[in-house]
Amino acid sequence: MSRSHGGADRDSVLLVHHREISSPYSATVPHYLSRTLSESHTVHVLSRRFSDRDEDGEFPDSVVHHELSTGEVPILSGLVFLVASTLYAVALCARYRFGAVYGFQQTIIQGWLAARVGGSRFVVGLQSVPVRQKRDLSDAAHERLSPRRRALIAVKARYAWAVGRLLDRTTEVVCLTDGIRETTELEYGVDLSEATVIGMGVDTDRFAAEPTRELAREPDDTWVITYVGSIGPPRGLEHALDAVAATDRDVEFRVAGGGDDEYMAALRERARELGIDDRVTWLGIVPHEAVPEVLADADIAVSPLADIESYRISFPAKLLEYMAAATPVVATDIPAHRRLVDDGENGLLYDGTADGLAGALEEVIAGTADARALGRAGRTTAEAHDWNAVVAEHEAVLFDRTVRRPRARPVPA
Template sequence: MNILFHFRTQGTGAEGVHIAGMAGAFRRLGHSVVFSSPSSIDPSATAGENPFLPRQRSLLARLAAHAPAVLFELLEIAYNALAGVRLGALLRREHFDLIYERHAFFLCITAFLAQRHRVPLVVEVNELAGDERVRADPWLLPLARLADRFTFQRARLIVVVSPHLQRRIEAMGIRKEKILVLPNAIDEETLHVLPDGTSIRRRYQCESAVVVGFAGWFVPWHRLDVLVAEFAALAPGKAELRLMLVGDGTLRVNLEAQASALGIRDRLILPGAVPHAEMPDYLAAMDICVIPHSNAYRSPIKLFEYMAGARAIVAPCTEPIALVLRDGENGLLFDPSNDGALRIQLAALVDSPAFRSRLGQQAREDVCQKHTWTQNARELLLRLG
């Protein structure tokens, strides 16, 4: 098939990893992919890049950060006209067998064009208005929901990353049979060789340490302050413990100040943002990989990267994560509403290398067998018939 892949994002960070992963999977299955986006980039080249670098931020991204909310939402609505011209030209010039779109608020022109040109539409949904999110709920929320319903009614298939999103879309009157739950995944090309963190541990002089780690962006919704506090409470009497936070973001200075105030700054390792291709080696340098916080609808991509590295994982017991991790078998889950629960699970792993190894090996086996982008692409195409 010839697939038109439309997205309205920067194509960096985790979203870029997701887009590049699905596009690569379609291609491995023998299909061709044409990207269409406001930035005209190929996420295969930008996936995982630092979205906080000013030189990489698009005009739309800068407006998102600084424009009044209503103005930004009006620009999102106006984007339908721009996308309509671009997508319409592509559909007239070239034959496409499928349109695959990453859902965005107020975006509905693709559904209109897919119906007009009689091309099946698959919509991938990662969030919906009304749930906890980075930006506040839209001021023009009724319009956002109207656009969602218009799009979902015309889609051949809706792919969601969590059962929560499935239930939300069903509540709009969309048939359950049109919705497919597919958690995020990993690029199978990265699974051929198990990464080695020896050189990273040597670089940061933690060869004999037990390294608790996190990889991602230093932003409020990841609740890294909780991880730092729980690590500090666990650290007394355990001189071998280190905390490695790989990434960058607006909260880096705050995290350093917090670590200093808690007396663990000398145990904190901050490599900064690293190229996505090097991330497996940094994860391999960690003995325990942590997701401090998630929510009811997100399927964290870092979870699958942790699993691919055969790491012992500690994560909150949200519904999307519990679809993938089985407590005590391929990871440890904790109740994020219970103070100290994260620390208890960390303690269970710090003192047991054999337990860490068993969890990590099972996690890697599970991600290889069940959670690759190619498996996801194959399943959605089978559902399409």
């Protein structure tokens, strides 16, 4: 449905998000969306500020950034942000009467109320299904939920109840994948058949970095295998270590990312028990601005994600970065990865086991699969998802333009 704009500036937009978004690391879509839209539109951003702020990239002066610091006390700080950001968003819309308000999965209440006050189009962007995915990831971690975690999920469940009612009142809904759209329908009991599906993008220029080492070309060379991302039980690092231990090739496994201290210690111990601690380099958390250089020095990039619902319905943004760096991709054969990888053409897929990964790595190292051809094809795939093209799709929805790319085809389960 379309709302009356009254005296609103039809080319202005307010984005409301619950995370720090001045860096692409914590909230990728709103970060690039606000930066790119500000080149041709009036853009205001209302977001949360954290004390451990990542200074990787500030907004240009063309973005009017409103930040709220509500502390970091579990549950309480989130509730304070909900109230404070709602009042702030309403005040901004009353003053500026934006053409559109863009809320995301945890700022739907704030966005809807603000849009009502400002007479604005209200667009919701769903990059995930918050409560369902948090529950899924907790189950995948095989851990007993703490009272604090249970309380947090209970609060989010109440939020989900409100979301289910507000989704029916939005002007437009944008989902990152068809899987998120379908799962949201089931979780909230709403009809999102008319929702627009817009995938993730990648900064292809930023990831065209030059390597600082001579890349492997022959089977007897040292092959650098790299993983970049968060680290936890569903990420598949255990079987990746097993695969490294199983190969007789000269390989170095570089792991860029961080996770729970106890879990990280367990992974290091596993590497020692497998006798490969001298073949594994733990890079720790790498600033997003340094990731292109890490990938430029990699001969193979792996994504060993487990086959859980949260990953099945998600968009594999990390694979886009691997591909933008023209690094050959080896990934588990799950629906999310099949959104981008055509097995044998622009990457290799395997069955999620250590033997499967070891076999795929051997294909690349032995030359059965052409590493250079895989890298070039992956780069072509990434270029089709450049942020300028993705932002244009969001712009079409926000400002009721008529030109949109067709919805991505469903990926077989």
